[in-house]
Amino acid sequence: MxxxxxxxxxxxxxxxxxxxxxxxxxxxxxxxxxxxxxxxxxxxxxxxxxxxxxxxxxxxxxxxxxxxxxxxxxxxxxxxxxxxxxxxxxxxxxxxxxxxxxxxxxxxxxxxxxxxxxxxxxxxxxxxxxxxxxxxxxxxxxxxxxxxxxxxxxxxxDEACTRITSDFSSCGPAFISFFLEQWIESAVRLTGIKRADACALAGEMLLGTGKLLTEGGYTPQELQARVAVPGGITAQALALLRNNLDGVFDSLIHTTHEKYDEDLVKLDEVFRASEINRQQY
Ligand SMILES: NC(=O)C1=CN([C@@H]2O[C@H](COP(=O)(O)OP(=O)(O)OC[C@H]3O[C@@H](n4cnc5c(N)ncnc54)[C@H](OP(=O)(O)O)[C@@H]3O)[C@@H](O)[C@H]2O)C=CC1
Ligand SMILES: O=C(O)[C@@H]1CCC=N1
Structure with missing residues (x-):
């Protein structure tokens, strides 16, 4: 090959x-x-x-x-x-x-x-x-x-699902890294933890979480329930995230799909324009 x-x-x-x-x-x-x-x-x-x-x-x-x-x-x-x-x-x-x-x-x-x-x-x-x-x-x-x-x-x-599936598999590493970057910067600023330590811990955590979701049989909901004991620290912080991020992921999906649609309109024009005199295969 x-x-x-x-x-x-x-x-x-x-x-x-x-x-x-x-x-x-x-x-x-x-x-x-x-x-x-x-x-x-x-x-x-x-x-x-x-x-x-x-x-x-x-x-x-x-x-x-x-x-x-x-x-x-x-x-x-x-x-x-x-x-x-x-x-x-x-x-x-x-x-x-x-x-x-x-x-x-x-x-x-x-x-x-x-x-x-x-x-x-x-x-x-x-x-x-x-x-x-x-x-x-x-x-x-x-x-x-x-x-x-x-x-x-x-x-x-399916081709019709290209955008949303790429959002997870291809754009996802950037989205999750953005989330981690914000978290790490706050941690460094507010607690004095070394950036390198916070990065290493975040990476190990993400790797382990990925394995639990792919090999461990957990869904994201089940993982939250497993970690967040009622009345505990995680549960309180999850409630804060739920309030503050309400609607963010709908907007994120709208944004990626709008950009995709813009590119698609341009591509339709570019491909149509130069195909006028071309044989269709
Ligand atoms: N980055 C990612 O995580 C992912 C990217 N993709 C897709 O991959 C595609 C490429 O992205 P990426 O690699 O990041 O972009 P880059 O800009 O880094 O690479 C594009 C390359 O194409 C070269 N190029 C442009 N025109 C020609 C030409 N006529 N002949 C030969 N080479 C040419 C450019 O050359 P030059 O050196 O002159 O600029 C450049 O090296 C994008 O469409 C992106 O959507 C898909 C999945 C994930
Ligand atoms: O073509 C795309 O949509 C990919 C996904 C990440 C970057 N480019």
């Missing part, structure tokens, strides 16, 4: 790192290209054998599976660029949520899937979300899921 990456920014380079580190891929199985070539040069120095492509087309020509790791509004440009060298056997994967399967299937003559990864794959953890296109055979699906299963847990989701 040969795997290509177009875009080696934050997520492209993280996926390359995680897939090599986990043993899923050897560097010689990878080809990569990036708008700013020096980012790929650095990767090829770090992972001898990784092929530093001189163009996005070269990445496609050398690969069976190609991950497009660019931002949503850069997709159209990348697709127009690689189109002449894409054939029906290629599997092209979008890692970004607002680009729809219909955008990809109408503009590419190959198999397509969406795989929304998570920063948690850097440590071989977290969920990756799969939305397969119709041209993906059962074998193609298990090839792609098998690859990603080395660095996270594959979950199949």
């Amino acid at each position: 040969k795997v290509g990456f177009i875009g080696t920014g934050s997520m492209g380079s993280l996926l390359i790192y995680a897939l090599i580190q986990s043993g899923a891929l050897e560097p010689r199985q990878i080809a990569a290209s990036n708008r700013t070539p020096s980012k790929v040069s650095q990767l090829s120095l770090r992972y001898p054998g990784l092929h530093e492509s001189q163009s996005n087309r070269e990445t496609v020509i050398r690969s069976n599976i190609i991950f497009l790791c660019v931002k949503p509004l850069e997709f159209r440009h990348v697709i127009d660029d690689i189109l002449p060298v894409v054939n029906s056997n290629h599997i092209i994967v979008s890692i970004t949520s607002p680009v729809q399967l219909r955008h990809l299937e109408s503009s590419l003559p190959c198999k397509v899937s969406k795989v929304i990864p998570s920063v948690t794959h850097q440590v071989g953890s977290g969920a990756s979300l799969f939305i397969h296109g119709e041209r993906m055979t059962a074998e193609d699906r298990s090839l792609l899921e098998g690859l990603m299963s080395h660095i996270g847990k594959p979950y199949q989701v």
Whole structure:
């Protein structure tokens, strides 16, 4: 299997790192290209054998599976660029949520899937979300899921649920880290605890909580009930959180969905505009 990456920014380079580190891929199985070539040069120095492509087309020509790791509004440009060298056997994967399967299937003559990864794959953890296109055979699906299963847990989701599922698996690490940052800063300011100690304790706590929710059979409600003895300290603090955060998560979901919808409108325009004279595959 040969795997290509177009875009080696934050997520492209993280996926390359995680897939090599986990043993899923050897560097010689990878080809990569990036708008700013020096980012790929650095990767090829770090992972001898990784092929530093001189163009996005070269990445496609050398690969069976190609991950497009660019931002949503850069997709159209990348697709127009690689189109002449894409054939029906290629599997092209979008890692970004607002680009729809219909955008990809109408503009590419190959198999397509969406795989929304998570920063948690850097440590071989977290969920990756799969939305397969119709041209993906059962074998193609298990090839792609098998690859990603080395660095996270594959979950199949409906395209209509892409945003909310990505909110948890991909945006979630940032949301929870925001919560922890605020808590840690207050702790340092009010109690004098060392920031490093508070960070370490918070991380261990989050890891253990995650295990209780995934392996321990707890729901979030059950965990709260288990810790918060009636009339105790935790129960009092939970009551405060309940009052102060009332409505916050509804607003959070509205915010992520509004931004997604904005991107989707722009993508519909961009894909429609340049498809007027193009054959539909
Ligand atoms: N960060 C995260 O946790 C997650 C991100 N994603 C998605 O991944 C996508 C990429 O995000 P992220 O990696 O953070 O963004 P970055 O900006 O870090 O990376 C994007 C990369 O794409 C490159 N690029 C842009 N245009 C082209 C082109 N025409 N040809 C080749 N390379 C190009 C850029 O090159 P240059 O060096 O010139 O800027 C840059 O290195 C986003 O759509 C995001 O939604 C999905 C899940 C999680
Ligand atoms: O495309 C997305 O929505 C992902 C989730 C986190 C960042 N980008």
